[in-house]
C-alpha cells in the first residue's frame with residue numbers, strides 16, 4: 001500500500017535506506033560473517049568469467065557492479081542485454097558463470113537466454129526480488145533482493161538493491177578466494193553509511209524539486225554525462241527521466257560527446273554531470289565546460305570532497321566502490337519531479353508494463 005504517498009515511485013525511492021539495512025540484516029550471520037551458499041561460492045570460484053545478462057534498469061545495475069566485482073574478486077565481468085545476447089551469443093570463456101539480474105524474475109528476454117545457457121550446461125544465478133519467479137526456478141542458484149514489492153513501473157529500489165546484493169556476493173567470493181581487497185573491505189559497515197547518506201539525499205527533496213523546475217521544465221531533451229561508474233549511473237538516470245517524463249534523455253560517456261553528440265547542444269539544453277571520482281571528474285568538468293560554452297545549462301551532481309563552489313547537488317562522501325548507490329538517488333527524484341511538473345502519471349507511464357513477459 002502506498003499509504004500517505006501520492007505515488008508508489010516516491011515511496012519506493014524513500015524506502016531505499018531501509019532496503020540497504022535489510023540487505024545487511026539478511027546477508028549477515030550472527031557472528032558478522034556473510035551468509036551465502038557455499039556451493040554457489042565454490043562454483044563461482046572455479047569459473048573464469050562472469051556474464052551478467054539483464055534488461056533496462058537491471059542491466060544498468062550490472063554495469064554499476066562491474067568495477068567493484070572485478071576489484072574484489074579478480075574475475076572479469078561482462079554485461080549483456082538479454083535481447084541481444086540470446087541470438088548473438090559471443091564466444092564464451094571456458095568456464096562461464098551467468099548472473100541474471102531481474103527485479104520481477106519474469107522478463108521473457110532474460111528467460112530465453114537462461115533456457116539457452118541451461119541447454120549448454122552453464123551454471124547460473126538469478127538475483128531477483130521475487131522468490132519462486134520463473135528465472136529463480138530455472139537458474140542453478142538464487143539470491144533475493146529483499147526490497148519488498150516494487151509497484152511503480154520505473155524501477156528504483158530494485159536497482160540499488162541489485163547493486164548491494166552484487167556487492168555482498170563480490171565480498172563473499174573475494175574473501176573465499178583470499179583477495180586482500182575483499183578481506184579488508186568492511187562492506188556491511190559501508191552499506192550502513194550508504195543508508196544514512198541516502199537519507200540525507202532524500203531529505204533534499206525541496207531543493208531537487210526546485211532545481212528540476214529550473215533546469216527541466218521547458219526542455220524537450222536532456223543529457224546526463226559521466227565517466228566510469230558515473231557514466232553507468234548516467235545511463236540509468238537518463239532511462240528514468242525518459243521513461244516517465246517523456247523528456248528525450250541520453251546518458252553519455254562524457255568524453256564521447258565531442259565525437260558527435262555535442263552537435264545536439266543548443267542554447268538552454270540541460271546537461272547534468274555526475275562526478276564521484278577525482279581523476280575522471282576533472283575530465284568530466286572539462287566536458288561540462290565545453291557544452292556550457294555552446295549554450296548548455298549545466299548542473300553538477302558531485303561528491304562533497306570533490307565539489308566546486310557552484311555545484312548544485314552534493315553527495316555525502318561514501319566508499320569509492322559504492323558511489324553509484326548514492327549518486328542515483330537524486331536522479332530518481334529529478335525524474336519524479338520532472339514528471340509531476342509535466343502533469344503525467346508517475347507510476348504508470350504510457351506504453352510500458354511493469355513486467356515484460358514477451359520477447
Ligand code: M6R
Pocket residue numbers: 055056057058101102103104105106107110153154155156239240243354355356
Ligand atoms: O523485472 P526486470 O528487472 O527483469 O525488468 C527489466 C526491465 O524491464 C526494467 O528494469 C525496466 O527497464 C524498468 N521499467 C526501468 O525503470
